[in-house]
Amino acid sequence: ETGVTQSPTHLIKTRGQQVTLRCSSQSGHNTVSWYQQALGQGPQFIFQYYREEENGRGNFPPRFSGLQFPNYSSELNVNALELDDSALYLCASSAGQGNTNEKLFFGSGTQLSVL
Amino acid sequence: AQKITQTQPGMFVQEKEAVTLDCTYDTSDQSYGLFWYKQPSSGEMIFLIYQGSYDEQNATEGRYSLNFQKARKSANLVISASQLGDSAMYFCAMREGQNGANNLFFGTGTRLTVIP
Numbered sequence: 596e597t598g599v600t601q602s603p604t605h606l607i608k609t610r611g612q613q614v615t616l617r618c619s620s621q622s623g624h625n626t627v628s629w630y631q632q633a634l635g636q637g638p639q640f641i642f643q644y645y646r647e648e649e650n651g652r653g654n655f656p657p658r659f660s661g662l663q664f665p666n667y668s669s670e671l672n673v674n675a676l677e678l679d680d681s682a683l684y685l686c687a688s689s690a691g692q693g694n695t696n697e698k699l700f701f702g703s704g705t706q707l708s709v710l
Numbered sequence: 711a712q713k714i715t716q717t718q719p720g721m722f723v724q725e726k727e728a729v730t731l732d733c734t735y736d737t738s739d740q741s742y743g744l745f746w747y748k749q750p751s752s753g754e755m756i757f758l759i760y761q762g763s764y765d766e767q768n769a770t771e772g773r774y775s776l777n778f779q780k781a782r783k784s785a786n787l788v789i790s791a792s793q794l795g796d797s798a799m800y801f802c803a804m805r806e807g808q809n810g811a812n813n814l815f816f817g818t819g820t821r822l823t824v825i826p
Contacts, residue, residue, distance in 0.1 A: 628812045637714070637801050637816030638755070651811020683753055687812065695743035695807050696762055699814065701755035 599702035601686050607708045608676050616671040616705045618686030626692040627669040628699065629661060632683040644669055645692050673707075681709045711736050714802050716817035723792045724825050730777070731787040731820045733802030739763075741807030744785040745814065746776065749799040758800075761785055763807075792824045 600619045608614050620627050626645045630638035640653035644663035658674040667688070673680055683706050687699035715734045723729035735744065746758040761769045761776045769776040777786040789796060799821050803814040 626812060635818070637803070637818050638814075639816070640811075640813040643811045643813070651813055653813060685753075685755060687755070689812055692812055695741055695805050696760055697743075697805070697812060698745075698757050698760065699755075699812055700757065701747075704753040706753070 599686055599688050599700055601684075601702035601705050603705060604703070605706045605708075607710065609710050610676055610678060612676050613672065613674045614676060614707060616673075616684050616686075616707070618669045618671070618688075618702060620667045620669070620686075620688035621700050624688035624690050624700070625667050626689045627663055627667065628687045628689070629669070629671045630685040630687065630701075631655070632685055632704070633679075634682070638685055641671070643692065650692070676709045678709050681707060683707075712817075713737065713806075713815040714804055714817035716802055716820050718820045719818075720821045720823070722823050722825055723789075723796075725794060726791055728788060728790045729792055729822065731789070731800050731802075731822065733785045733787065733817060735783050735785060735802075735804050737783075737804065737806050739806045743805045743807075744776070744778070745803040745805070746774070746785075746787045747801045747803060747816075748796075749801060749819070751798070755801070759787065789822075794824050794826060797822060797824045 628643040629641040632638040643651040683704040685704045744761045747755040803816045
């Protein structure tokens with residue numbers, strides 16, 4: 596069974612640029628969620644994709660967008676990067692969505708540094 | 711108000727001893743789920759244990775148990791027989807029942823260090 600994989604592991608961008616992060620979900624999982632983890636903080640929910648559509652979003656501006664593909668892999672796109680976007684971006688997959696006991700399986704994340 | 715509060719930024723425990731990591735939560739939902747995740751330096755969040763709000767028994771998973779006190783809104787993680795590999799960040803998280811997404815609210819975490 597393949598776990599959640601994310602690429603790249605590290606990325607350095609400058610303010611104003613755009614970035615795309617990628618995630619392959621665990622085998623059999625159809626739901627992908629993205630989280631932002633700033634230094635010294637817990638992860639914060641960005642959004643979730645189910646059946647190729649966004650169906651849940653946290654308190655993040657529209658310049659954070661995403662895609663889910665038919666094979667359930669996903670991308671997170673961030674436009675007009677700001678210094679505060681520097682963080683670890685975690686992707687999580689699950690077999691379903693919305694149930695209180697739904698376990699999320701996380702990747703190792705992409706460390707984004709914005710200079 | 712914070713939905714998840716972890717008041718211990720760091721904890722130390724002797725190898726083979728037990729340790730309790732504190733977590734309190736705040737929700738008005740009747741249906742919710744509580745999770746603990748471990749985050750080693752590699753960055754991956756590893757699921758440890760789950761407790762549902764309607765579960766009458768405290769959850770256990772191997773050396774991990776969750777001390778669930780609903781009236782006090784606390785969900786403390788107990789790790790028995792600590793091992794050196796337990797050194798990591800530990801996060802408490804909650805999913806509220808009324809939102810349909812996999813939106814977990816995380817605390818700020820506790821860094822556990824196991825001393826040989």
